[in-house]
Amino acid sequence: MESEKKDKFNINSHVEEGEVAIELAEDFFMERKYSRTSLYKDAWKRLKRNKLAMFGLSIVILLILIALFAPFLSTHDPIARVKEDSLLGPNKEYWFGTDLLGRDIFSRIIYGSRVSLEVGIIAVGISVLIGLSLGAISGYFGNIPDTIIMRIADIFFAFPYILGAIAIMTVLGPGIINIFIAIGLLGWASFARIFRGSILSIKNKEYIEAARALGASNSRIIIKHIFPNAFAPIIVYATMNVGTAIIVEAALSFLGIGVQPPNPAWGKMLSEALDYIDVAPWMMVFPGLAILITVLGFVLLGDGLRDAFDPKLK
């Protein structure tokens, strides 16, 4: 009994020692804690100095607030039809005018922000998940998995984004879930490439060798060492891709294979406006501006983040 307990204790202490040794080696070889926090601190400092990026960030924050508080901000029911108020120009009652069915465009734009944000975040989230998993397999194990995954990535690169989305949506049929899937499926290749690249670039560095020599497992190395290093480019790319995803969703909705009526989506509103650009130009002006400003916000923020993380690129 006594000896058993002792053994157990010994094993535990052995494991702990190993852990400590790995931690120590990590800190020693890369001064990890210091360098990483200072990387983010420096990046934030640079980001704060970049006026355009801060402008982008405020647009993004504003958009999130609008989407969250849509019921409080909207002045009308976004899908309620008022027959006698059809095609009214902007006025006191309807700030941005009404559409053919007499729905309030302002309220539809407010609610439309929800669709755009959902698509942007969820679709890009799917892309990131697929991309990181495949990129990790590809970069870490190399050889055959690498070749196969990278060839598939080539195919996805060869596929023009909007064309691919159109083909998938035609087959899957319209609807917001299908938009998540279509855009998410198409965007993974760039994330896989980035992650694979960061893995390859640091795979053979001394501190990884050291961690491996000290018995750290593959998953531990990926999660503790490689992921934090690849985090910056991924966040930059993801931010920019949210903008792209929103534009693609709007295009799909415009073509009638995206969000289905009566749900308010900016692209859909534009396609409804197409037939009335001569009599009701306000129908197209405001949703278009909404898309433009939203995408601009994400693009500026993404550009700013890129410059902040890698000042050399500027």
Place this chain on the structure above:
Amino acid sequence: MPQNNKILEVKNLKTYFYTDDGIVKAVDGVSFDLKELETLGIVGETGSGKSVTALSILRLIPQPPGKIVDGEILFKGQNILDMNIKELQDFRGNRISMIFQDPMTSLNPVFTIGNQLMEAILAHQTITKKQAREKSFQLLEMVGIPDIKRRFNSYPHEFSGGMRQRVMIAMAIANNPDILIADEPTTALDVTIQAQILELMHELKEKTKSSIIIITHDLGVVAKYANRVMVMYAGKPVEFSEVDKIFYKPCHPYTIGLMRSITRLDQERKNVLKPIEGSPPSLIDLPIGCIFRVRCEFAVKQCSLSYPELLEVSPGHYSACFRANELFAGFKNLDFLKTKK
């Protein structure tokens, strides 16, 4: 042998860089002269302003962020800083030409060697393309490129580092310049190649009767090829003299430090190499007084009050140190060669 007439005179040159973090005083009051047929060495650590000095002479400082804010650069009495763009173009590569540090990046990767060499010739000589081609062949032969006919149409990436530097030298001497500025010409090369390149430059200097300014951090190079030497620290000249004097009687603590940190054949084996403690200062917001004082073992109170002017300790030997005369006089007592543990 160097003549006595000055071909180039630099007076109180100041080149600053205006960055987000502040003004970098890369070169801050450098004065020197160059005589005909002379080889002048400029020595210093990375960031001491020696390369910026060289680039300033041909006004190659990227602007912005850089700017030559003060000083004169007189070539045979004509101030280069007053030239207009046209005059400057006729002057660069013609009267003064330059060889750069990294031959890997200083040749354009997308044009052939021949194209880039002929371009240098045709920029200053009104001859036909065919003549320029002939001339290029001669130049390549002079710098020792084998198999010239084939090499002429090769791209830079097909050459080794040493071969590329030979091409750079051929380009530099294409128009028989009066002065050749070599900015660390061998730093990026293998040790075995370094000697060949330096020897080649030395030979060509004799042949073309030009003066050379060689910028380096290698005191060995200076000892072997230079007639005079200027030591720079933090954008300022700290010691300027003939080579022999500086090697045998260094009169600035920084120069003394440099001498100690190299191996010498005439040194006894038990003497240990001694590095200079600390690191070079940032060139933004330099403190009042002597910049070297924080790393200096001879520093006195006065050093933190004002910057020492260049002092002539013996004819033609200048040192920017308050204790230069002491160092010169009490040299034997200091006994710097025998470093104590």
Place this chain on the structure above:
Amino acid sequence: MVYFIIRRILQIIPVIIGVTLLLFILLYIIPEDPAQLILQKGATPEALANLRAKMGIDQPIYVQYWRYIKGLFSGNLGTSYRYQRSVNSILAEHYPYSIKLAFAAIIIEIIIGIFAGIISAIKKYSIWDVLVTISTTILVCVPVYWLGMILQVTFGLKLGWLPMSGYGDGSIRYYILPAVTLASVSTAFVARMMRSTMLEALSNDYITTAYAKGLSQFKVIGKHAMKNALIPVVTLIGLDLGSLMGGAILTETVFNWPGVGRTIYLAILQRDAPVVVGGTVILVGIFIIMNLIVDIIYAWLDPRIRFEKVEPNI
């Protein structure tokens, strides 16, 4: 050089096979029964089964894929569900219009994009640079079809300078608005890329060497910087053809341009999958071939690539 071209051609074969496989799977998992779609409601089960047998869709997927591939390589894209005509003949009818429009757009993209980028780079931080930077940033975020609508209203409706839509008599007046619209995003990308590659090229050591030789600024920029800066831009123009193809669907829809893009749009509305997928295959095929051409031009511009024997997989 010949070796390089052969190698590149061999490399795209798996990409083409992958793309067709992907598209075929999409076509195969289409939830609707094409036979039902063709015969409309009220068809007898026997008639449906007959038609399925005739179309071969009752056979296992690999047989169908093999038939599809065979058809594809012999230039047969299948039969439209709606029109009972071969997809080939439908696309062939509309193809010339799309090619002409795309050609006009590429010319605009190259001339304006490269010129704006160079001006922006050599006059960095000047008013021109600011103007180019602002307008390209906004253009990247604008939905193409919305820009088209704005141009229609402004130049067609309000000012009456140009025809609002259609191919008309095919004179240049009809091209201007759709071509500008189609080129907009790509032009912005080219200008931005040109600016950054030009700035990058100008920061190289060989530029200092060129100045030190005594060359004029015109020659340094026009020769030494230009060739290096153009290499990535040529690649971008090639890669960007994909978004041009995607943009064609939207632009042609807005301007009622009788090209493949609008044909695909109409087929989407009619759920005519073979036309959608066939059109997409053609667009992707063109995209891949253009990429190949771009790669060859790239190798011609950059001697370092030409001599590289094996492409490193990093």
